[in-house]
Amino acid sequence: MIHPHPSSRSFNQVCIDSSALHENFSKMQQRVGRDIRIMAMVKADAYGHGMVQTAVRFAEAGCDCFGVAEIEEGVELRRTGIQGQIFVLLGFQPSQEQLFFDYDLTPVIFDYQAMDLLSQAAVRNGKEMDFHLKVDCGMGRLGFRPSEVHEFFARLEDFPKLSLVGIMSHFPMADDTESTQTMAMFQHYKKVCMQSSQQTPVICHIANSGAALYFPKTCCDMVRLGISLYGYYPDGAEGTQLAREKKLVPAMSFTTQVVQIKTVPTSTGISYGHTFVTEKETKLAVLPVGYADGFLRSLSNRAQVLIKGQRARIIGRICMNLCMADISEISGVETGDPVVILGSQGAETITADEIAEWMGTISYEVLCLFGNNNDRNYT
Template sequence: MKSLNQVTISRSALEHNYLICQQLAGGAAILPLVKADGYGHGQLDCARIFAELGAAAFGVAEAVEGERLRKAGITQPILVLAGTLASTLLSLVEADLTPVLVDASFVSELSRLAGKLGRNVGVHIKLDAGMGRQGVLPEEFATAVQAVQRAEHVHLAGVMAHFPMADERQSESSAEVLRTFIATTEQLRQLIPEKCCLHLANSGGLFYVAGALFDMVRPGIALYGYYPDGAAGRAAAEPPLLQPVMRFTSRVLQVRQVPEGKGLGYSHLYTTSRPTTLAVLPVGYEDGYLRSLSNRGAVLINGQRAPVVGRVSMNLTLVDITGLGTVQAGDEVVLLGRQGQEEITADDIATWMETISYEVLCLFGNLNERHLVA
């Protein structure tokens, strides 16, 4: 038996978005980010589709995600982007994963383990070019590169950095990060004899920062159909537009009539101002439909928006369907996606939740039954 709450993932939309990113990359290799279970879209399904389309590598946060991809038959390089600990190095080498080094502390141990297994491990160094979160500072860069060069069973395969404000078009921060990245990586000509892969652009860098392509780009949110700057980005974009990949639906559990002056749900957060027709939905914060959507969110029923009324609870949500025509138990409800001519996007929901589309997609995709469709 299936849950009444279902997430569907569109293969055709994934393919469409990948091709848009590929065109913008202008020949740079594509490293799709499939961390966080593919931003809630299904890591394995998404990786297989992107591999078929020519993805050069993949990005995950933790080694365990990379191991999962290897077991599923993914053969491309898999970068472990969030760093690693000594306790995970052996598994990382055994699964042929590519560590992203945020400092040089594990280089010697990594080389020892790689030698023990008869491997030579390529690593990428993460440069803190302005993100301020992780990585080697510019003044530490040469020392980190030299530490890798001295290690017998490790070699430098790439250098990366990350934009903190690439979702802001014409950001001076992005321009400064780009300048720092270029100036710092120019040292590689004197430090190592061979060329290594340089990569900086996330989705925002790919779409909005001129000169940020280098050898490889790392799109994430764009692959899943959303612009880094949300609804404003979609409004400003030129065709072809990115296509949202995820749709989240439920079913009407009950239709009921209540009188004027009726308090609804926990805390009676909403009181009816007229005789009201309500639809009860079997969805709540357990499913990622957060309490912050109380009296703020909306769903689609009969191709029309129905506002959320009262407190969203763990498993139940009320919506006002007065005047929306005939609605019956079992009718489809769209929480995210299109129904008829109306659409609710992750950007809409993010506005109501006071967050970003990334969080909405991860919540819905990771907390509900999910299926890949054509």
């Protein structure tokens, strides 16, 4: 019989190493320089690491600036006592503009409708509202195009009580050190900032983790860091070598446990569709983790896990809540033994980069999937 730890709510547990978060922030602050401010990206529940808890850890490391996607995230941070500046990056819906004043949030503006709504709210509140302008210098996403910025400055006086204090953009290829587009895009961005400086000094920020690591000249006044703070490099293992510094520390691990052990004969089909058929007598460990827990079906017959400090291959299709691992070459496995999906056991380590390669995606998605679909605890 399995006897889970009394505090466990599930077989599957995501553990966040608080000291790793602190260490990564300190290393990146050293990397970019003490005079450059770091905006810690805690959107999407801090890439699966837990928005509030992670913001607290970064604040303890010296962070005083946070980035969220939606305004509700900023409100939650304030309600839980997070201090410092909070940027709302994805805009807001009509009727939400008052929340910027009530919770001291900083809006990022990329269209005139938002400016009009915020201006009206600022007049009603009798308060100036500082905002940052989003410029699309090549991402093809949110923001005014550089060719539209001149008109923007001309119209700025039409929106009373709004004060432009920053200009931001975003690199689409900063993780590709072979590309010349990043520096070319940076030149476009600098021209926009120069247009603004003729009217009023502004805070400039365009660099993300990739730019901060591989294109340090783009760091400007502030950098917006996400994946690096959680212990991973843009461009995976190759990025680690390119950075030429002490390794960042992955903060997340993901574990489950063995719920059944069985031996099946030759020519036994495993799981739905029998996409794997045994070629010899095979010993299986059944694991209570599946695509509902973020361990996606695309990992079927590809992924590996760690059991007794050794790699065991996932065989057959991954189910909603279950999957099977081949433990034929691993001795001494018992029901209830811990299984590492992400993290280290003994001398072996499975990283989010490795899992991402099996899935055909990036480490960011792996972290979000695991962190947002399982119980989390913090050490």
